[in-house]
Amino acid sequence: MTSQPAGTASNRVPVRRALVSVYDKCGLEDLVRGLHEAGVELVSTGGSARLITEVGVPVTKVEDLTGFPECLDGRVKTLHPRVHAGILADRRLETHVNQLADLGIEPFDLVVSNLYPFTETVDSDATPDECVEQIDIGGPSMVRAAAKNHPSVAIVTSPARYADALDAVAAGGFTLDQRKQLAAEAFAHTAAYDVAVANWFAGSYVGAEDGWPDFVGETWDKGEALRYGENPHQAAALYRDTAGPAGLAGAEQLHGKAMSYNNYVDTDAARRAAYTFDEPAAAVIKHANPCGIAVGADIAEAHRKAHACDPVSAFGGVIATNRPVTVEMANQVAGVFTEVVVAPDYEDGALEVLQAKKNIRVLRCPAPTGERPAEIRQISGGILVQMRDHVDADGDDPSTWTLAAGEAASPELLADLAFAWKACRSAKSNAILVAHDGASVGIGMGQVNRVDSCRLAVERANTLGVEVASDVDGAGGAENVGGAAPRRTHGAVAASDAFFPFPDGLQVLLDAGVTAVVQPGGSMRDDAVVEAAQAAGVTMYLTGTRHFFH
Numbered sequence: 001m002t003s004q005p006a007g008t009a010s011n012r013v014p015v016r017r018a019l020v021s022v023y024d025k026c027g028l029e030d031l032v033r034g035l036h037e038a039g040v041e042l043v044s045t046g047g048s049a050r051l052i053t054e055v056g057v058p059v060t061k062v063e064d065l066t067g068f069p070e071c072l073d074g075r076v077k078t079l080h081p082r083v084h085a086g087i088l089a090d091r092r093l094e095t096h097v098n099q100l101a102d103l104g105i106e107p108f109d110l111v112v113s114n115l116y117p118f119t120e121t122v123d124s125d126a127t128p129d130e131c132v133e134q135i136d137i138g139g140p141s142m143v144r145a146a147a148k149n150h151p152s153v154a155i156v157t158s159p160a161r162y163a164d165a166l167d168a169v170a171a172g173g174f175t176l177d178q179r180k181q182l183a184a185e186a187f188a189h190t191a192a193y194d195v196a197v198a199n200w201f202a203g204s205y206v207g208a209e210d211g212w213p214d215f216v217g218e219t220w221d222k223g224e225a226l227r228y229g230e231n232p233h234q235a236a237a238l239y240r241d242t243a244g245p246a247g248l249a250g251a252e253q254l255h256g257k258a259m260s261y262n263n264y265v266d267t268d269a270a271r272r273a274a275y276t277f278d279e280p281a282a283a284v285i286k287h288a289n290p291c292g293i294a295v296g297a298d299i300a301e302a303h304r305k306a307h308a309c310d311p312v313s314a315f316g317g318v319i320a321t322n323r324p325v326t327v328e329m330a331n332q333v334a335g336v337f338t339e340v341v342v343a344p345d346y347e348d349g350a351l352e353v354l355q356a357k358k359n360i361r362v363l364r365c366p367a368p369t370g371e372r373p374a375e376i377r378q379i380s381g382g383i384l385v386q387m388r389d390h391v392d393a394d395g396d397d398p399s400t401w402t403l404a405a406g407e408a409a410s411p412e413l414l415a416d417l418a419f420a421w422k423a424c425r426s427a428k429s430n431a432i433l434v435a436h437d438g439a440s441v442g443i444g445m446g447q448v449n450r451v452d453s454c455r456l457a458v459e460r461a462n463t464l465g466v467e468v469a470s471d472v473d474g475a476g477g478a479e480n481v482g483g484a485a486p487r488r489t490h491g492a493v494a495a496s497d498a499f500f501p502f503p504d505g506l507q508v509l510l511d512a513g514v515t516a517v518v519q520p521g522g523s524m525r526d527d528a529v530v531e532a533a534q535a536a537g538v539t540m541y542l543t544g545t546r547h548f549f550h
Contacts (some may be wrong), residue, residue: 087146154182319342344364406516435495461487
């Protein structure tokens, strides 16, 4: 809780009596000992009362207070006027105070409660009956009652607030501002709980015929305010998913300045690209588009090949890997101005190399696991929801591809086509990706027509690239870091995220020396496109699957 300015002591409510009923008993021993030492009378339920007794603190059981035993396997414990009248009485009102006196009911000044682990139970693959049993009834009722009556009662729902609560009790009670803040947290706590239950019912029991639930609710907790949004005049903040895995929003920052809005957008795109692959992979991202993507025998080689695709654009970019960063890779990164590096971990010595660079942001973020299957995009007046585009459609398996032109690819050529097909998914549509030896060498993305994307991919491949170990002709040679490489499109492969509507885009690639192409097919003019590939003696595969990325 925030500290209160002078002059707020007059609206403090002394804590003489507290109701404690929690599922999560973390920190409860220290709390109840502290409350007892401060002279607070304790009333509690079930397991909470047992723990309080075991630590030697006097406690009144709720069933002794109400004169009615807990029943129905604990489903009914606190739902009684002697409990709820004691919570809900607004002691600013003389009529409420008089009614309590007439009924012989003592008010509560503090309620400490948290709820049954419904989400955790669902995530454990419990049976429907087991999930239903973890839908808390009495808990939310107490929490909401205390939060509603915050002018008279303080409500604490998180063990993280126990130390603050003891400080407030010692100071003579909670101030009104503190009680308001705790009430806001309490309503957020019950709202998130209700959304989790409603989503489970909507998805499990009330699914519509079209496969989408009639209700979708989401809750997020504020992480931190950001310096600004996409531009300095836009305010921005980071909120974290309360129900899903931590993901990038929960990444551990090991070095560097605070992350910006654009840093998060680019880093998310970089992780999406790197984790497309099972092999060691690195992606360099700028403005949510790849400057380079590559796989390698190890992560240092993958990064070296990814950087070589477009070292000009990689300046000030974001790097993501799907393997721990090694010292070798860290030394490569240290030579280039980089905004962010995100990896699942860092080997001994690698972090020290990166931390020597003042401005680089270094994040540790585990591999994506358990992510929500659907993704949301906001539009004016609503949201769009779709299943995530993983590279797992039937047409993403090369064994299902249809050979439409040319000779069947050799294993090496097919591996490059498979890499290009996966990597192409990470570039904004219309996307064309030219690749060789498990690395992008030219990328055309975000264009309003596919011909321009083809031209851009070819131009970038042949003017911006750096040779790492050998050129695409296999002639070999040392790194050519200082100048443009030879025609890297010659002998390379290309992938298109969607079909070629006309042969003209394909012809740009053919003229550049591309020897194999993979694309979805499905155009009204597929025959003409295939004919052009056949005439050029180029291998062409059709996947039947599209990977637009808007």
